[in-house]
Amino acid sequence: MDLNRRRFLGLTVAAIAGAVVAGWALLRETAPVRWLRAQRGRNYPGPITRLDLDDVRKPGRWIG
């Protein structure tokens, strides 16, 4: 089929539209999901100790 003016414009518009859709999909796939509030963890990853109330009543060793 000959490439007339109408067909050329049609192909150009289709190519641009395809590129925009593909770019948007790629961006959506790779962009990080934004989170503000974290969820509560189920398990603490470190060692767990029992809260000692006698120790709690004393001032802490840390600054602040």
Next chain:
Amino acid sequence: MSTTLQCELCPRECVIGPGQSGDCRIRVNLDGRLVAVTYGFPCSVHVDPVEKKPVFHFLPGTGTFSLATAGCNLHCKNCQNWEISQQNPDVVAASPLPPEQIPRLAQRTNCRSVSYTYSDPVVFYEYTFDTCVRVREAGLRNILVTAGYISRNPARDLFAHVDVARIDLKAMSEKFYRDVCSATLKPVLDTLELARDMGLWIEVIHLIIPTLNDRDADLTALCRWVRSNLGPDVPIHFSRFHPQYRLNHLPPTPAETLNRARDIAVAEGLNYVYLGNILQEGAEDTVCPGCKQRVIRRTGFSVIECTLKDGHCPSCGKEIPGRWI
């Protein structure tokens, strides 16, 4: 869909890949969900005098129920609590303590407030937030002891439940924040202004480190900013540096430097200037700016004498700003 997350809690806005944590070490991407792994697991829980925070114009002489979890979003080379703030939670022991138990425990230990302190409550934000709500419901007060490195929206939401913000202003220099703390100054100033706008009681602390932030020009700029933006009645605490962590090659701050800082602050128009980490007569006393009468005498973290009458100087009747009852 990608499982990479971006945490919007603090100005770092960490992009966190699957299984990884943010810069604070405790906000983790688990299966595409952002999880606060220290929620409900404080590594340090103690009853401190409120003066230890230090907070001097708020319920003097009372105990404050103080807690922290591991992690921090700053990495100060001088950190005095680095063993909990700069460690992964995997190696820091913690005890289960859900928010709903904290008000009752604070009341049992005769505390009138709860402090979120030691590391930085910004990183255990959700735990702090949920606890603050319950503490207020129980008729107690909330004290945030923080470096103020937090984004505006989460700060605004949290401050609605907070009574006191004790905020570190580590320097008035972007270079200092970048080189010493791996952070930036502007968000800290924004947080201070937000706390002011929301009517929190603010106290500022400034640790003076020899050769890094102890020039007269540094101190003048800091005092001038506090005076202009927070007002003359915001207490400022100049704290003495002791060699610590990655700055253990520097000497302790000389007493003369602290006294010079106090002179500069007074000359800049600040009414309530305190010196910390130093034993010096009068360093922690509250003096009426009107008649120069001492109204609160403190030593260490103890209130020796408080002559305030309904928040006013007993001698000249001037109101001393703070939250006294």
